[in-house]
Amino acid sequence: MTAFDVASCRAQFPALSIADGGRPRVYFDNPAGTQVPRQVIDRTVECLTTKNANLGGYFTTTVEAGKLVDLAHQACADFYNAASASEIVFGQNMTTLTLHMSRCLGKRFRPGDEIVLSRMDHDANVAPWLLLAEDLGLVVRWMDFDTETYEFPDDALTRVLSDRTRLLAMGMASNCTGTVSDVKRLAAEARAAGALVYLDGVQYAPHYAIDVQDLGADFVVSSAYKWFGPHQGILWGREAVLKETYGYKVRPAGEELPSKFETGTLSHEGMAGTLGAIEYLEQFGQGDTRAKRIASAWGRLAEYEHRITLRLIEGLKGFKGLTIRGIASANAMHRRVPTVSFTLEGHHPQALAKGFARDNIFVWSGHNYAVEPVARMGLMDKGGVLRVGLAHYNTEAEVDALLSSLTRQIRSA
Numbered sequence: 001m002t003a004f005d006v007a008s009c010r011a012q013f014p015a016l017s018i019a020d021g022g023r024p025r026v027y028f029d030n031p032a033g034t035q036v037p038r039q040v041i042d043r044t045v046e047c048l049t050t051k052n053a054n055l056g057g058y059f060t061t062t063v064e065a066g067k068l069v070d071l072a073h074q075a076c077a078d079f080y081n082a083a084s085a086s087e088i089v090f091g092q093n094m095t096t097l098t099l100h101m102s103r104c105l106g107k108r109f110r111p112g113d114e115i116v117l118s119r120m121d122h123d124a125n126v127a128p129w130l131l132l133a134e135d136l137g138l139v140v141r142w143m144d145f146d147t148e149t150y151e152f153p154d155d156a157l158t159r160v161l162s163d164r165t166r167l168l169a170m171g172m173a174s175n176c177t178g179t180v181s182d183v184k185r186l187a188a189e190a191r192a193a194g195a196l197v198y199l200d201g202v203q204y205a206p207h208y209a210i211d212v213q214d215l216g217a218d219f220v221v222s223s224a225y226k227w228f229g230p231h232q233g234i235l236w237g238r239e240a241v242l243k244e245t246y247g248y249k250v251r252p253a254g255e256e257l258p259s260k261f262e263t264g265t266l267s268h269e270g271m272a273g274t275l276g277a278i279e280y281l282e283q284f285g286q287g288d289t290r291a292k293r294i295a296s297a298w299g300r301l302a303e304y305e306h307r308i309t310l311r312l313i314e315g316l317k318g319f320k321g322l323t324i325r326g327i328a329s330a331n332a333m334h335r336r337v338p339t340v341s342f343t344l345e346g347h348h349p350q351a352l353a354k355g356f357a358r359d360n361i362f363v364w365s366g367h368n369y370a371v372e373p374v375a376r377m378g379l380m381d382k383g384g385v386l387r388v389g390l391a392h393y394n395t396e397a398e399v400d401a402l403l404s405s406l407t408r409q410i411r412s413a
């Protein structure tokens with residue numbers, strides 16, 4: 001396969017060529033939301049222009065909307081390599097889907113049951129379960145990570161798993177440290193103990209292929225706006241588990257999957273845009289099915305991402321007093337996503353973020369809802385971290401621009 005051509009990729013994103021007062025925009029805010037390619041915009045406009053109706057009627061627009069909704073479910077099934085489109089549940093975003101699904105799964109749990117949560121996770125995969133635990137009297141056990149290696153020790157789950165464990169909720173990749181966790185191994189361990197496994201794929205999905213048939217979890221959730229689509233959450237659930245799980249819903253809604261968990265009228269335009277994002281991604285891959293093309297696309301994009309991430313990390317290592325809060329060794333780029341958080345002695349993360357903004361470089365600072373990891377690293381009252389989040393449409397020149405901006409900020413402080 002030919003090497004990934006970042007210039008022709010960038011040409012597909014109208015937002016990437018926008019400049020402000022002659023200064024190009026550098027989008028390193030990707031973990032909080034990516035820009036969208038033309039295909040997403042076109043699909044969204046097409047939906048709102050030609051298929052704008054509710055579902056289940058006999059006239060043209062309702063029939064067209066129904067076809068679109070089916071196409072979007074199938075596209076997401078391919079995205080996750082799910083066995084069936086009926087395993088795909090659309091919702092507003094990952095947080096709302098998780099709050100909803102945690103209520104539904106709560107019907108299966110009893111007081112005294114245990115759930116395992118992770119100190120590495122975004123609060124969207126922590127707070128819903130803490131609230132459920134409070135309501136039902138569940139016991140919460142924490143899987144802790146090593147603050148030197150930014151990874152879970154091999155026995156992290158074994159230490160907290162018991163015959164009362166009903167659920168493991170954890171992330172596939174951290175939105176703070178960038179660590180990719182070995183969720184396949186951990187899911188197998190949890191399921192062998194009789195627990196359900198609920199994985200937050202929000203930060204993993206924009207960088208690597210997800211194969212739910214291989215992973216062995218029960219749920220995987222991600223958000224299309226983190227992988228070049230619109231604001232839209234997408235949950236995959238194992239069919240057998242979805243079928244036996246209680247669905248909180250209105251009375252006219254049926255028991256069929258996936259509509260049992262898709263409450264109210266969905267964002268058809270969001271689903272159309274999501275379909276567009278998957279069509280965009282698929283162009284970078286090869287194979288005789290869309291699932292194969294998507295998996296191969298991620299492999300190709302990841303190779304490029306590893307290169308620019310390493311350039312960023314090696315560049316950051318040159319600054320005195322700077323600590324990368326994540327995996328930084330050159331041969332370990334595959335164990336992380338290109339989300340690089342750091343702290344710099346004598347510089348508040350917020351001040352740095354403002355400095356980058358002055359150079360039209362978009363980054364985030366603070367805890368970014370990664371409450372547990374930032375607290376665990378002792379950074380909560382220090383302003384958290386400065387987070388630089390790359391995506392495959394970023395360039396080496398943009399990385400260099402960030403490093404130069406940091407040099408200037410340090411000099412002028």
Ligand SMILES: Cc1ncc(COP(=O)(O)O)c(C=O)c1O
Pocket residue numbers: 031032092093094095096122124125171173174175200202203222223233
């Ligand atoms: C790892 C992770 N999980 C969950 C979320 C929440 O996603 P959403 O905005 O779709 O609710 C985010 C958002 O940044 C995230 O980074």
